[in-house]
Structures are given as structure tokens and as C-alpha cells.
Amino acid sequence: MGAVGLFFMGAACSSFPSENDALGEFSGAFEADPNSGLAFSVILTGRAEAPEAFLYAGGSYLRQRPLAHVAVLVRHRTETFLFDTGLGRNIDRQFDAMPFWVGPFFAYETTNAAADAIGGAREPLDRIFVSHLHWDHASGLPDFPDTPVWLRREEYENAIDPASGPPAFLREQYEAIPNEWNFVEFDDGPYELFDQCSDLFGDGSVVFVPLNGHTPGSMGMFLNLPSGRRFFFTGDLSWALEGLLLPAQKYFVSRSIVDGDAGQTRTSLARVHRLLQERPSLHAIPAHDALAQAYLAHYPDFEH
Template identity: 40%
Template sequence: MTKNDGRTDAPTAAAPPRDMKIFQLPTGTYETPAALAFQGGRFRDRRHFAATAVLVQHPRGDVLIDAGFGAHAQEHIRMLPRFRRSPHTLGATASEQMDTAGYDRGRLLGVLLTHSHWDHVSGLDSLDVPILVPREELAYAERSRGDRVFQRVAAEHERRVYGFDGPAHRGFDASHDLHGDGSVVIVPAPGHTTGSVVVFVTLGPDRRFAFIGDLAWQLDGITCGAQRPLLMRMLADSDPAQIRRDLDRVSALAQHMRIVPAHDTRGYGDIPLLVPGPGADEAP
């Protein structure tokens, strides 16, 4: 049972299939001073921000949570305002990693975006699959002027728009249950962008994850309650007050599940890589 004041009781019941799996597909990093990542960070502390897609395998169809850097990431970086062009290290794209692992692309339902900023959507340039996105985020992405990468990479993709037709979930007011079994539940968290979401993934009683996108850039936002610095809140967030409320909600869940900010490499620590073998395509 959940409460909307940021507190939660025992984890909500879910019935994930036994052969459900998740994998991380790291596509590169970019460097940012900690002082620009969270309040109280130091300029001499350099953080390597992750650009990682997460493959969620489910018998009813797989999804990627975000797409990471794409084949044309360098071009996408040049499309950004100069102050956003941090030093980047590019790796294999999600598409390349799936092919190397022998993954069957026919299983992939689409890319489920936490939000539409360039470092979450760049990899769509080499993924011919639908985009799963709430109407609010699609509207945000299509009117964006400072970040037009989504408009470039999503032009030829089918958009599967979903709404939040389900009940309150883990302190959030509404939800969308992707498969109907509680294993992948999406909730609205519209503070960073107007259609940002948090994705809860449950593999079993002791394997629960909250993929929180850019609700916090680093785990310090969860462990220390540190918001972004004031300047970055003004530049990056559509509703900083909503960010604060949702951070409190998510932080209250940390005892029940692993919280994964999209850009903190530490959050992906116990999620396996997608490598050649039975794990890439089917249960062992």
C-alpha cells in the first residue's frame, strides 16, 4: 500500500514471469564537475555521467529503457548549445551491442523513454522500433528549441502514446502497467521535463529497480537528498518544486529497491551486461 506523502509501506505485490531479465547496455559517458551535478558537489570531483540503455526482457515483449548514444552522437552533440557540449567518450551503441550478443530484434516492442533529452534518445538513430512515450513528453519534445535531437532521430519512428490510467503506485498519483502483471510500471514524474517518468521494474521479491531518469543526476540526490545546484535547476528543470517532491518519494523507497539515476554509473553495478549466450535471447 502506498501513500502520496513520499512514504511507503511494504513493496507492492507484483507477478513477474520467472524468465524475465534485465541487462545494461552502456553506450558511453560524458564528464561533468560534481559541483554542477548536485548541490554540495565539488568542482575538482569529476563525475562520468552514464549514457546507458537498459533492456528489459519479458515474454510479452521486450523494451529498452532509453536508447543511450547513437551512431551519429557526434553530430547530435554539435546540435546542442555550446554550454552543453561536455567531453564525451563514445562506446558501442545499443543496436551494436544487441547484434553482437545475437539478440533477436523481433522481441523488441520499442524504446520506453524516461524523457526526450538528447542523451536518452540519440540511439534511436539506429533502432527501427516504436517509441513509447506519454503525450505530455511528446508535446515537450516537439516544441523544444534548445535540444532538437529527438525531432531528428524520431522523425521516422512510430510513436506509441500511453496515458496513466492505473492507480496510485509507490507514492505517485497514477500509473501505467506495461504488461498488466506489475513487472514494469511507469509513473509520471514531470519535474525535469513536463512528461518525464519513473519506471519501476520488478524481477522478484528481492530484485526491484526504480529507473528514475534525470529526477536526480547522481545517487547523491537519493542518499543525501541533494538537489541540482540552483543554476542547473533553473536551466534544466521544468518544475524544481515537483523534482523535490518526487525525490522525497523515491528516496523513501531506497530500502525496498535499487534506485538508478540514468547518469550515475554506480546505479547499474549489479545489472549484467548483454553478452553472447542464452541470456541474450532466452532463459538458460
């Protein structure tokens, strides 16, 4: 997630690409199979709290906002998978690798690791997808050592680069485990406002898209339920829904630490902002916005 606890004065957002800039053209969504059996559930693995101003530029310094560390359990008629893992069983030990100054800024409270919440017998997993490999999204990977992991090649190569490390990446989470690594390929053509996508099952129910900027290989996930409701899990592109709706970048100190490419992040924010204007019924879900997630089904309940 990033240093949301740093207390400095905010700064105005840099300008965003306008609708006349190169955001692309709408291609529409694939028709989703009404018999996909798609359902999902949010697994809360940890909590935190921060002033709203630290989540998005223009937020209040006086209003405290709840934050969430989550995994998303997705069921399809053909398989079950996780999107991100949240905080894992060994997060406290993993966190020891952080620089000494990080502790107060990345404070968290654990709830229940995804592996403990779902249990292998109750919810056997076929694979895990990760939006990106930052510490609070990859912490649970060692809890599933035999489960194949899927991510973008750019994300994997960036994470294993010797220059990548704390406070964004904790290499123990993804280097010392025998997971089978696989790469998501965006070879299914344009989707909505994105010029490339991966239609996971070929039935329009689960679609991954690139969300470059926060990390080189960040990606988001569309879930198109048989009921007709649509959800877009946007990872850490923004830490608050307001960042997508306004749009607004993260607090300037935080984004200088955690957003790898400021220009690409602004472009991705502008693209999602325009998408939400065009698709008002689409539910955008930032990975850490507890308020945006509050109305969603939490495990063991499911959205259908």
C-alpha cells in the same frame, strides 16, 4: 542530461516538501508474477566525467565522478524492449545542432550504440520506452526506425513544441524518423507513493510512474524481478544517487538550465527520497550515475 561542466560556485538547495506535505500515502507494490521471466541488462553507450559538485548540491568540487549514457534492455516472457536509447550511432552529427558554447560542457565519449551492441538478429525489439526526450536519451531512436516508441503524451507534446530545442532537445532525433509514436497511460491506480501508474504487462513486473519536473512528461520504471529484487530507474530526476538519498537538487546552474519546473522536481525528489527510506531494499538507479550502475549486469549479461 545537462550542463554539468559549467564551473560556478554552488548554492544551497531550496527547501523540500516534508513528509507532512502532500506527497501522498503508501499504496504498496503490486504482487509481481514470479513466472514473468523478467530480466534486464544495462547497455553503456557513452561516458563522461564531471566534478561531483555539478551533479548534486553539496557534492565535492575536488572529486571527479564518472558519468554514463545508457540504455536498459528489458526481457519479459512476452516481449523485449529498451528503456531509453543512450547515445546513438549518429550522435556526433546530431550534436552539430548544439550552440557553439555547449561543446565543452556536454563533452562525451561514445562506446557502442545500443543498436550495434544488441544487433537486430540477436535481440529483436518489440518497442522502445523513453524516460524523456532529451538529447542523450533519444539519440538512438533513429537507429530503430521501425520500432514503436512509447512515452508520455506530455513529453511528446513538449518536445515538438516550437520552443523546445537545443541544448536540451535535438529535434532531428525524433522528428525526422518514421517511428510509430504511442502514449503511456497511467490508468492502473496508485503504486507505492505514486497516485497513478501503468502496470505494463498487468503482472506487476514492470511499472511506470510519473516523475514530473525535469521535463513535463518524465517517467520512471520499476522492475520487479522473479528473484524478489526490485529496481527503480529514475531517469534524470537526479544525476547522482546522493540526490535521491539526501535529498539534494542538481547543481544550481545545471538545474536552472535543464529542470523545466523546479517546484515539481523538488516534489518528485522528496517523494522518491521518502520511498527509499520506506523501502531500503529498493535499488534506485539514476540514468547517469556510473557508480550506482557499476554493480549491475552490463550487456550481454543480465540481472534475473
